[in-house]
Amino acid sequence: MPNKFHNLTINGKLLFLLLFSSFCSFLFGGLFLMILEVTDFRRTAQDELIGLAKMVGNRSSAALMFEDVNLANENLLIFESYPLVGMACLFDSQGNVFAEYYKKHTAEKVCPESISDQQTAFIKFNLLTIVEPIEVDQNRIGSAYLYANLTEAYWQKLAFTLLIFMVLIL
16 A cells, blocks of 8 residues: 555646545544543433423322322323323322333333432433422422333434435435
């Protein structure tokens, strides 16, 4: 390869350097774009799921106060339309499971026995747990717990980024 480069004309060498630097810039720009996309998606997904947990917690406060399990289960049905959420649980003030919702494909189909030691966090790169307190007049009457698997969404982001690369290459 070095001999072939030395045998090129000055125009060929300049063209090679231009193409090589463009390729490196494209590669680093693409990697930077992917990192930004994933970071932004993680933050956005976490914020959206925290908002959903707060909303369901607010809607379920009456169900927790009056021990209406049917109403609590109805409130959790909102997660059928959110593909990221695989499991949702409501806990009463003593930390016992009050109501629960599972999607069919969720591998882990059991609400945690206790969420006193859990907090909102990414368990792995693709698994997110949300824990939000449910309060009425600054008294904690329960907690909302969400379990989300972001694997499919990450693959969609990757496919979108690859599509952008293909368009740029063309």
